[in-house]
Amino acid sequence: MGRFQPGQIRDGIAECLSRNPGEGASIGEIERYLEEAFGEVVPSSSIRSYLQLNTPGKFERLGRGRYRLADALSEESAEPDQVKLKGKPVFKHGKTRLFQADSLEWLASQPENSIHGVVTDPPYGLVEYTPMELAKLRAGRGGTWRIPPSFDGHTRAPLPRFTTLSSSELDDLERFFRRFGETLKPVLVPGAHVMVAANPLVSHLVSYALDAAGFERRGEIVRLVTTMRGGDRPKNAHEEFSDVSVMPRSNWEPWLLFRKPTEGTVAQNLRKWGTGGLRRISAERPFGDVIQSAPTHAKERKLANHPSLKPQAFLRQVVRAILPLGEGTVLDPFAGSGSTLAAAEAVGYQSVGVELDPTYADLAARSIPLLAALPDRVRLVEVDPVTPEAVDSISVEG
Ligand SMILES: C[S@@+](CC[C@H](N)C(=O)[O-])C[C@H]1O[C@@H](n2cnc3c(N)ncnc32)[C@H](O)[C@@H]1O
Structure with a gap:
């Protein structure tokens, strides 16, 4: 883990998710993306803990193990007369x-x-x-x-x-x-x-x-x-x-x-x-x-x-x-x-x-x-x- 700069994995995950803002990605897809981007494997347990740590602030859990960028959803949650909040209401x-x-x-x-x-x-x-x-x-x-x-x-x-x-x-x-x-x-x-x-x-x-x-x-x-x-x-x-x-x-x-x-x-x-x-x-x-x-x-x-x-x-x-x-x-x-x-x-x-x-x-x-x-x-x-x-x-x- 010491091989990565602070924030590098989190930013890599965000980059991966930004490629498909609506659908997001599964942990496996993120793992493959990061391996390609960094030239080495980032264990899925680390990806999971970054996702958990930054959800719902940065990432949104969609269920079935898929995540997407919370920002991608922020505009969806509010009606015209409602205050706009980050994340997607359940x-x-x-x-x-x-x-x-x-x-x-x-x-x-x-x-x-x-x-x-x-x-x-x-x-x-x-x-x-x-x-x-x-x-x-x-x-x-x-x-x-x-x-x-x-x-x-x-x-x-x-x-x-x-x-x-x-x-x-x-x-x-x-x-x-x-x-x-x-x-x-x-x-x-x-x-x-x-x-x-x-x-x-x-x-x-x-x-x-x-x-x-x-x-x-x-x-x-x-x-x-x-x-x-x-x-x-x-x-x-x-x-x-x-x-x-x-x-x-x-x-x-x-x-x-x-x-x-x-x-x-x-x-x-x-x-x-x-x-x-x-x-x-x-x-x-x-x-x-x-x-x-x-x-x-x-x-x-x-x-x-x-x-x-x-x-x-x-x-x-x-x-x-x-x-x-x-x-x-x-x-x-x-x-x-x-x-x-x-x-x-x-x-x-x-x-x-x-x-x-x-x-x-x-x-x-x-x-x-x-x-x-x-x-x-x-x-x-x-x-x-x-x-x-x-x-x-x-x-x-x-
Ligand atoms: C005392 S109960 C509230 C019950 C509520 N007054 C009602 O009438 O149904 C507190 C609730 O906070 C939830 N809770 C505990 N920690 C929380 C957290 N960190 N964030 C959001 N909800 C939490 C619990 O699951 C629980 O349902």
Whole structure:
């Protein structure tokens, strides 16, 4: 490998692919091209790793082991009223585009100032969505995923065990969010808001990392929801310490709110970029930071069987708020089953999602149209009698 100059193999691959921009080439074809060009064999394993390293930034995987230059596709992905992005979406529906890729790599290849808001629910253990852990989840046993106890005869959705993260995994998590923030920032227009689902055990690390990446902390949205986290008695000593819980039963979920710094005042930024503030619910009601919610309804789980599915009633409220003038493009870089994108579609916004796992990307392609079509006023929220306006608040009409 030391025989080649830095970048020589990558440039050779690009040269080979540029000969047939539409069809691209297989690994075998690239291997033969490079052998001819360099006068010596470049092992197919090296070609594969260069392709993987630079996909989707420079190269695009077409399936069946074929690749082509990502640039060759960039113009295809957008309708006239959509922002042009690099790469080819695996799915389009209405104003929604979904890309199957690693979001950090994807973001690194996108044009600056193209996204106007982010609403996302990222992976937290950073291991729970690796292929090995997903295989365990899909096989129904072990690993990071646990099935919460059933207390009412209903089977609960699996939850990742965040408390098992070691201190080095927590450091990795902070580094991951710092890198995510730094890669995301240039792609956002000034004043774009970023809303990130977290949980009370790790939200401080995410907040610190996004702050360090140059975002301004703008608050925290409290999603009121009774979760299955915490509240358990000490392990293997339930009877001995029957009056003790190890941690509080969690009745809320933090959604961190950040903003890329504005250019000038909020009013100037709104005029130039359409961002900088949050869309009001109505003339009388600003968007608030406590939202009554409920676990995702079984109806929605049937449409989108993802272990971290978030409910439409909640997502439609936050997605609507993220574009202050209702104009621009919302991104979910960890799209899962596409619930954020479905919410954007339901409120009439352009949206873009990125999902790494091909099975979830397929699921999103099936789920987005179904979730987006759910009516707004369906009783997706169990109404707390103290806040009867919760049902009204899921209307997206403002
Ligand atoms: C917490 S889930 C999001 C679920 C989503 N809120 C829903 O309602 O379906 C996080 C998703 O991010 C995906 N993911 C993990 N790492 C990723 C990466 N580097 N790039 C893109 N997606 C990733 C996982 O496969 C998973 O589907």
